[in-house]
Every structure is written in structure tokens, then in C-alpha cells.
Amino acid sequence: MSTGDRAESKAGNKAEELRGKAKEAVGKATGDRNLEAQGRNDQTRSNLKQAVQKVKDAFRKRR
Template identity: 60%
Template sequence: MGLDDKISNAAEEGKGKGKEEAGEATGNDSLEAEGKKDQAKANLKQAGENVKDAFK
């Protein structure tokens, strides 16, 4: 299940990066902030996965 979570986190991070870039390109600060939030959330989840892996 760990690999699936890592893939999901990477996809979520990519989606967030896309939102951020779209927000920058269109001048939409809200979309840009949402993208950054999505990336931070994915990175936090990934850090949790790394901690789990360290204890295995």
C-alpha cells in the first residue's frame, strides 16, 4: 500500500503545481494559492510515508 500512497501523493503534488502555474499565468491569486496548498499537503503526506518507511 505504501507505493500506491507515494504515487497518489506525487500525482496530487503535480496537480497542485499545475494549479499554481495556471494561477500565475492568468493572474488568479486564488488558484495559485490553492495550488501551493495542494503541493504542501502532498509533501506533508509524503513525509509521513517516509517516516513509516523508516520504521519498517
């Protein structure tokens, strides 16, 4: 994976996190518990992807 690909992946993960926050906020505002839960799920998935990416980056720097 090239540096550009990693940057796109990181940007995509951050975008997913922000979409999750928006879904959660809209769900709270409208009382839609399902949408709120989807938003939290999107955020969690994004955070896990970001954590994996950080670990990969740490190992790449060691080489």
C-alpha cells in the first residue's frame, strides 16, 4: 500500500467517523434510537480501523 493509499484510507476512516457522529446526533434529535445506534456503530468501526492503521504505521516506521 503506497503512502497515497494510506492517506486515502485514513481520510475515509475519518469521514466514516464523522458520518457516524452525524447519524447519532440526528437520531438523538429525532428520537430514532435505531439511527442513533447505527451512528455509534459507524464510529466504533471507524475507530477500530484507525487503531489498526496506527499499528501498521508503527511497524512500517520500525523497518
